[in-house]
Amino acid sequence: MSSMKTISPSQLKSNGNASASQQENGFVDSLSLLHSERAVQELIQEPLVQGTDDHLIEFSEAMQTVAKALRQVAEAKASAQAEAAEWKRKYELERARNLQLEHKVPGNELWAKLQNWWTRASPDNAVGIIRLFLPCLVCWEIWKERNEQGSEALSFGEQNGNGEKADNTEDQPVLLNQASEQSEKCCGKNGICSHEVLRDGEPYCNSSVVQNKIMRKASFKLSWCCKGEKSDQHKRDVVSFERGNITTAERSSKQIALKWESPPQTLLILTKPNSTSVRILCAKMVSWLKEQKKLYIFVEPRVRVELLKESSYFNFVQTWQDDEEVLLLHTKVDLVVTLGGDGTVLWAASMFKGSVPPIVSFSLGSLGFMTPFHSEQYRDCLDSILQGPINITLRHRLQCQVIREAAKNEYETEEPILVLNEVTIDRGISSFLTNLECYCDNSFVTCVQGDGLILSTTSGSTAYSLAAGGSMVHPQVPGILFTPICPHSLSFRPLILPEHVTIRVQVSFNSRGPAWASFDGKDRKQLAAGDALVCSMATCPVPTACLVDSTSDFLRSIHEDLHWNLRKTQSFDGPRDP
Numbered sequence: 181m182s183s184m185k186t187i188s189p190s191q192l193k194s195n196g197n198a199s200a201s202q203q204e205n206g207f208v209d210s211l212s213l214l215h216s217e218r219a220v221q222e223l224i225q226e227p228l229v230q231g232t233d234d235h236l237i238e239f240s241e242a243m244q245t246v247a248k249a250l251r252q253v254a255e256a257k258a259s260a261q262a263e264a265a266e267w268k269r270k271y272e273l274e275r276a277r278n279l280q281l282e283h284k285v286p287g288n289e290l291w292a293k294l295q296n297w298w299t300r301a302s303p304d305n306a307v308g309i310i311r312l313f314l315p316c317l318v319c320w321e322i323w324k325e326r327n328e329q330g331s332e333a334l335s336f337g338e339q340n341g342n343g344e345k346a347d348n349t350e351d352q353p354v355l356l357n358q359a360s361e362q363s364e365k366c367c368g369k370n371g372i373c374s375h376e377v378l379r380d381g382e383p384y385c386n387s388s389v390v391q392n393k394i395m396r397k398a399s400f401k402l403s404w405c406c407k408g409e410k411s412d413q414h415k416r417d418v419v420s421f422e423r424g425n426i427t428t429a430e431r432s433s434k435q436i437a438l439k440w441e442s443p444p445q446t447l448l449i450l451t452k453p454n455s456t457s458v459r460i461l462c463a464k465m466v467s468w469l470k471e472q473k474k475l476y477i478f479v480e481p482r483v484r485v486e487l488l489k490e491s492s493y494f495n496f497v498q499t500w501q502d503d504e505e506v507l508l509l510h511t512k513v514d515l516v517v518t519l520g521g522d523g524t525v526l527w528a529a530s531m532f533k534g535s536v537p538p539i540v541s542f543s544l545g546s547l548g549f550m551t552p553f554h555s556e557q558y559r560d561c562l563d564s565i566l567q568g569p570i571n572i573t574l575r576h577r578l579q580c581q582v583i584r585e586a587a588k589n590e591y592e593t594e595e596p597i598l599v600l601n602e603v604t605i606d607r608g609i610s611s612f613l614t615n616l617e618c619y620c621d622n623s624f625v626t627c628v629q630g631d632g633l634i635l636s637t638t639s640g641s642t643a644y645s646l647a648a649g650g651s652m653v654h655p656q657v658p659g660i661l662f663t664p665i666c667p668h669s670l671s672f673r674p675l676i677l678p679e680h681v682t683i684r685v686q687v688s689f690n691s692r693g694p695a696w697a698s699f700d701g702k703d704r705k706q707l708a709a710g711d712a713l714v715c716s717m718a719t720c721p722v723p724t725a726c727l728v729d730s731t732s733d734f735l736r737s738i739h740e741d742l743h744w745n746l747r748k749t750q751s752f753d754g755p756r757d758p
């Protein structure tokens with residue numbers, strides 16, 4: 181037996197501490213903990229035998245290596261799954277585009293083949309007759325289909341939104357579904373990206389009805405402007421190295437301004453439900469925008485029904501029939517107006533899975549942290565916004581994806597969800613502590629044992645994250661807030677991580693109960709042991725119009741809405757000796 185080394189009690193204690201500190205971080209699972217505790221018990225009771233110690237230490241080190249390797253495999257799997265989901269999305273988009281192109285080409289190829297058949301076909305043999313007959317049949321089918329499409333398009337213009345015979349097709353609404361069907365035929369299942377609808381001279385839809393009804397989107401330019409001057413400040417290197425000194429670009433106000441290059445023509449108005457004051461304002465705003473500004477107005481189906489109940493005058497208002505058509509909204513809407521509170525802003529953002537038109541939020545809620553515009557002055561506000569330029573805040577969103585442990589491959593992953601405020605992972609109705617293993621770009625962060633965890637955007641820093649003890653962060657600051665909910669530890673302080681990281685939160689296999697994820701306070705999903713939530717910054721931010729500018733609006737909100745650091749001023753009764 182090899183010579184045995186005595187372990188001093190302090191060494192034993194430090195080993196014990198090492199495993200204790202690993203427990204805090206959720207590094208060591210309960211099984212290995214049990215082993216090491218039992219091993220320690222045996223060591224204390226029996227005379228120290230050096231060979232056993234060495235063996236134990238080697239065993240413990242091997243266990244840690246295995247645990248680390250397993251964790252790395254799990255992390256690699258999660259990031260591979262997230263990446264696969266992203267590639268799948270891009271592939272499907274590309275495939276839809278290619279299909280659409282093929283759809284255009286067969287017609288030409290087919291005509292070429294038909295001509296070829298026609299010239300080669302000779303009626304003096306059976307094959308020739310078939311060759312002659314078949315192309316005519318195919319031609320007839322194509323002509324019939326095109327003719328049907330043409331007559332359908334014409335009928336759209338002759339019907340109003342209620343399917344009745346219209347007296348004047350000029351003002352008849354083209355329901356988004358009709359436009360989108362035409363657009364779908366021209367542009368593929370996933371619709372088209374906004375930049376395609378800006379392309380000059382190449383109408384994105386051939387149908388005459390759709391073209392003259394849905395105008396092309398207004399184009400605009402975003403630029404940095406410093407201290408009020410409207411300069412196109414070009415992005416400079418963040419860090420420059422001159423004469424041995426590393427410097428960063430000078431700090432100047434990075435207010436972003438939106439300047440219309442063509443006048444906006446189509447507006448979407450979203451309203452908070454079950455509010456009489458909102459309904460009244462909506463009716464007034466819609467008629468003013470139609471009469472004075474000659475704009476096209478989209479509203480939700482619920483709102484169109486409410487307006488038509490009020491008066492059939494509102495028949496010009498347009499809407500959609502199902503979620504499929506909502507996906508096309510960003511190709512038609514130049515500006516979104518919300519009438520409600522913060523939740524209505526969150527609702528508006530959630531309607532756009534990709535790029536989001538600028539949002540102008542009128543305050544008709546109770547708090548209204550993100551709704552700076554006063555509804556009483558809606559005419560002046562909208563006048564200046566339609567005119568431009570507009571100071572905007574680009575509010576970044578988090579893209580969240582649930583990765584199920586049971587998922588066999590990346591095709592079983594669920595659709596990513598975008599949040600403007602935050603995603604929370606909490607214990608739901610379970611009475612047990614959560615046990616969430618958190619990773620940042622595959623580096624282990626910590627194990628959250630408490631009521632849960634909030635991953636918040638800087639826009640959401642003044643919402644749930646604030647209530648849980650997180651910092652308030654200016655919405656233009658790029659970052660992700662990592663805020664625990666009632667952590668059962670005296671040392672767990674909130675973090676602010678960079679915007680470029682990918683955060684993965686996995687429900688530990690040792691968790692005593694499931695966890696629940698909720699997205700901007702809604703759509704709760706249960707997470708079982710081993711399930712993970714992968715979050716990263718989404719590519720499309722939510723541009724919200726500022727009353728003054730990003731910083732003034734933010735400071736006004738924390739002063740007026742949250743009464744931040746509101747305190748009686750100390751009375752001044754003359755200078756005093758220090």
Ligand SMILES: NC(=O)c1ccc[n+]([C@@H]2O[C@H](COP(=O)([O-])OP(=O)(O)OC[C@H]3O[C@@H](n4cnc5c(N)ncnc54)[C@H](O)[C@@H]3O)[C@@H](O)[C@H]2O)c1
Binds near residue numbers: 521522640
């Ligand atoms: N304990 C809490 O503070 C708590 C609990 C649950 C949800 N929330 C927040 O409510 C949001 C959902 O809002 P809702 O209006 O749909 O539900 P809601 O009607 O319950 O509103 C919750 C409150 O949060 C305020 N709020 C929302 N976003 C905000 C923001 N970015 N900054 C400051 N305040 C904000 C709203 O004005 C409202 O007063 C969630 O995203 C979450 O941030 C907070």
Ligand SMILES: Nc1ncnc2c1ncn2[C@@H]1O[C@H](COP(=O)(O)OP(=O)(O)OP(=O)(O)O)[C@@H](O)[C@H]1O
Binds near residue numbers: 520521527547
């Ligand atoms: N267009 C909409 N359709 C369906 N639900 C909506 C719509 N707009 C808002 N909501 C929901 O209605 C609820 C209340 O909306 P909102 O938060 O704007 O009003 P509020 O709570 O009175 O104002 P605040 O959020 O400022 O306190 C929110 O939970 C929101 O998700």
